[in-house]
Amino acid sequence: MGEFELIRNFFAAAPCAQGGEGVALGIGDDCALLAVPPGEQLAISTDTLVAGVHFADPCDPFLLGQRSLAVAVSDLAAMGATPVAFTLALTLPTGTSDWLEAFARGLNLMAQNCRVALVGGDTTRGPLSLTMTVFGRVPTGLALTRSGARPGDLLCVGGELGNGAGALPLVLGQRTADAAIAEPLLAHYWSPQPQLALGQALRGRATAVLDISDGLLADCGHIALASKVGIRVERSRLPLSKALLAFLGQSDAEQAALSGGDDYVLAFTLPPAELPSLLADGWPIHVLGQVVAGQGVILLDADGHDITPPIRGYQHFRETP
């Protein structure tokens, strides 16, 4: 048995590969089989993470396993889907059993957290990269897309912004900070919590939803484009964590929240009448602005002045040549 067959068997024996609701056939055949209940559709998303581009190399394999699955599952949250399964295509320069054991442990923990089963994949030799494809189920007609925002809707987010980007200097070892600051930021970076329950609660209520991966302004731009509307964002309403403010100060914290990316918090547009019941249910929703007729994204200061910067998405911390 070759090294990579051993690795495949290692993943096949992992707790998260032992099936789950909706998994009719798991790892080990030419295909996996998923059962989709009548009245539901299957939501699918694929993400690739490349060493040196999307994550530092070397990095902690436990944290990498945890984070890469969370980032992929976050796209299911953004559709209002319930996670079912995922596949993992892992390209490794060399397979050390320590690395794999730790990676699989992180993967298993997040898989358990999100109730998602590993149903297949591929293991190949080459420069380190991961491609995960995640599957979720969603009632037919209720998936949350980016294209339904209407003038008059509120622009909302489901949590604090900027923590992912704020953590980056800590992740890269460029800066240090007291534990009270570093721990929550690093936890947010390495173990983002896909907002699955919020996504499901928004079905039939929100008009457009996505998860913030490119940065608030760039991602609002995606909604504006898909929905053919304009979006006004009020800088004074940005929800910023104490740790981020203590680490970066007000101005850089706002910058991280607006353009940093890697938050994996839901951003959505909501008819105003839907807000009270969601707040009454205890969802941590922050209203940041509103949808208007027009196009593009406008950033306003507290006095209502247009302070829109050139909008760029998340810049990977290093691009290989």
Add this chain to the structure above:
Amino acid sequence: MGEFELIRNFFAAAPCAQGGEGVALGIGDDCALLAVPPGEQLAISTDTLVAGVHFADPCDPFLLGQRSLAVAVSDLAAMGATPVAFTLALTLPTGTSDWLEAFARGLNLMAQNCRVALVGGDTTRGPLSLTMTVFGRVPTGLALTRSGARPGDLLCVGGELGNGAGALPLVLGQRTADAAIAEPLLAHYWSPQPQLALGQALRGRATAVLDISDGLLADCGHIALASKVGIRVERSRLPLSKALLAFLGQSDAEQAALSGGDDYVLAFTLPPAELPSLLADGWPIHVLGQVVAGQGVILLDADGHDITPPIRGYQHFRETP
């Protein structure tokens, strides 16, 4: 708009990305949505191809696009599934528009051929590799797995063997041959035809099925292991093409058929009573041996002597260090 956003838009505009039967939402949102009819399940398979490991680098991007999708779809054929959709995760060192245009043209041609729609993916910077995840639908309970072979079944294949491995010296430029030899071998390598119709015809008839990617003996070993049976293979019955025999001679052609891999022809086990009707329907089925009680794979010569070699799967032509 960044380079990679341009590339994503390029793929989103490709003919194969314009939807198809079963595709409720295609490229452009957080997830794609697939509709699975009642009474059917979704079959899923993931394959990664790494430059320098699974294909020569550089190679013709048109042929690469064609081949990589065919190889992935072949796993759907092996389950008896009807293709619906696929995702493409493409990691590129640099994106030249010529390369992408040719790659997409090859991808489109094979997608059209297999009636499969591109519904999502990811484009990242890094060393060239591709991960494709393919989706097909199959009636619940009728998917063809590897685990149902029973003693007394016939071992069959759906076409000639060894052409893929035989083509490799031509692909790598290590040898040349007359067009009458080179063309059919190279066509088989670069444009394998997933045996989708045969797979569907085998539903409810074959007891175990897979597509030959690792080589006949190694792949029979997978069926033997999953089905807890032994398999006898008769070397004198190997179906070999004229081009392969002319190029390699009898002995090396047999070796390519037994251990070469890359054939993407279906291998399956069949109760003898099922054979006549399949032959009458014109399927190009070759009987190569039989399933017996026991375990493992035994290769027999024309005199019934055991000539089983140490069984190894397909060895990628070069492994990066």
